[in-house]
Amino acid sequence: MRSPAELTQAFRQTGLKVTPQRQLLFGLLHGNTSHPSADVLFALASEAMPGISLRTVYQTLNDLAAMGELQSIDFGTGSARFDPNVTDHQHAVCNECDAVHDVRVSRAPKMSGLEGFDIHDAHIVYRGICADCAS
Amino acid sequence: MRSPAELTQAFRQTGLKVTPQRQLLFGLLHGNTSHPSADVLFALASEAMPGISLRTVYQTLNDLAAMGELQSIDFGTGSARFDPNVTDHQHAVCNECDAVHDVRVSRAPKMSGLEGFDIHDAHIVYRGICADCAS
């Protein structure tokens, strides 16, 4: 995801308005590696801007995802997780606390056994217990 | 997943009853490689046994999953998919029709960049367009 300043330009150029709510979310998401859910972002946003609507959070997240600025990922943890890191990487998910960590993998593994399946991308999810929960 | 006959024994030994509804689902699931959703199984079951409840389908699927006879997998396609194949394998999911295919992968890829994360397992999901949808 680009910086709040760059996003401001990009939004205006697309005919989208840059509201205080959106600016707040730009800031909360930029460089965020915690893979937050909409709920978590709503809680964070509410601290800085009491009264902001969960609906607006969803709206802005969807807008950013549609623009390719972030990815929405479903790890089966109950709610979608949002990742401003759109570079190629993989994830490790804790079975206990649902924390999501970025993982660098050497290369994409090969697939065999399917004829005629046109692969667009491969996603690897490592599941286990994170360092925090291990104690 | 074991055969309906073996499951019948296993259920009785655990104190669980073998009802016609469960027998039907044993049969629908055994050797099934289509990774059906609860909805799909309910539709199939309803043909053979009109009046069967979706609730019962969920119940039995959860029982089987708890016994390790099948796995419930969330591919983010809207509903959980059930897989009676509990051997180590991976999946390819079609972006267009949500079909799920089994894939054999040489071996699990290595992970790096995380200290203290105890990996239990790794799941790979290939996404793209299946042979049927390519036409």
Next chain:
DNA sequence: CTGCTAATTAGCAATTGATGCGAATTGCGT
């Protein structure tokens, strides 16, 4: 600066997949 207008906000209803609950039913060991 002022006004216009299309985009946005935010509250609430609706949707979807799945589970909780409980009265009526039924498998199955004795």
Next chain:
DNA sequence: ACGCAATTCGCATCAATTGCTAATTAGCAG
């Protein structure tokens, strides 16, 4: 055949997310 615990199944409920829309507002033109 009996008895009782397990099961069924309809309905209410839940959680995450989206649809809808009246009121508000950003941003541009004059």
